[in-house]
Every structure is written in structure tokens, then in C-alpha cells.
Amino acid sequence: MANLIYTAITSLDGYVVDADGSFDWAAPDEEVHAFVNELERPVGTYLLGRRMYEVMRYWETALSQAGLSAVEQEYARIWPAADKIVYSSTLSTADTARTRVERTFDTDQVRDLKGRSDSDLSVGGPHLATSALRAGLVDQLRQFLAPVVVGGGTSMFPNGLRMSLELLDERRFASGFVYLQYAVRA
8 A cells, every 4th residue: 555645845834835925945955856856756646736736747848948957857757757636626637747637635536546556645735735634644744844934824734633643754954954754643
């Protein structure tokens, strides 16, 4: 059975975007990006909300862009190689390969997908992740803490959510980023 992993880059105070909707402060440097590449390489399917998909679809054609670093080029090969399911009530079709659009997040369908998958799944975007977290579908949390406090915005986690966690890994980066990986206890 595959794991469903929720990964996010957040401010130290837990926000994925600030009150203005910006996340430019979350851009990983080369060292962090290379580490992210290693974590994302085994992902077979990305579950994405529409907004996260709109941000991430850049990677579908990124290799055609001039000036990409080696680690960016590497990620531009990793992301398109995975399947993607976009959950959206407004998006009618997807313009990336290996992508399908679902109108609603069906917990039974995701549970079945986890059971059938040979490789891990990733859930991206705090709104979609909330549905997966509340349904008890998330097996691991991976949080990259950026060395910044933004004071408000969209939180990685919904209000009122309680979970018991087990620390699996941690890592510090020269840029001040910190990586934390937890297993969600049943």
C-alpha cells in the first residue's frame, strides 16, 4: 500500500502563502531544491487542488525555458513523469500530460488508489490536503520551514485539526531552511 504524503514549504509561523497571497519568500535555494527532488522522485501520483495545479503546471514545459539551473532541470523531468489528479469544480480540462480532472475529492476513490499504487502519492495544496487530513488518508507530513515569519495568510493546517505524530527525519540547510518529516499516528 502506498503512502499519501502532504508536503509544504511554510513560513516559521506555518503559512504556505502570506496575507497578500505571495509565496516568493518560500523559494528554495539549490541545496533545498536538490533535496526536494530526491523526495519527489518516487512519487507516482500527485493529487492537486486547482490553484496548486496552476502553479505547478509550469514544470510541464519548464525544460524549454532558458536559464534553468541543473536542479530545476532535474525537477522539470520529475514532475511531468508522474500522474496528476486535479480536483476542481471550475476546471473542465487539464493542459498537461498524464493529468485528469475530478470534480470532487472522493475519499473512497483515494483510499482505493493508495491500495492499488506501487508508488507513493502526494497531496498538494492546503485546501485539498485538509480534506485528506480530515478523512485520515495522510500517512506522512513533510514540512520545509522557511526562515521567515509572515504574520498571516493561508495555513498549512486547518483550524481544529489534531493529530499525533512521530518524527521520522529532520534536516537543517545552510540557508536557514529546516526540513521535518512525520508519520501520522493512527
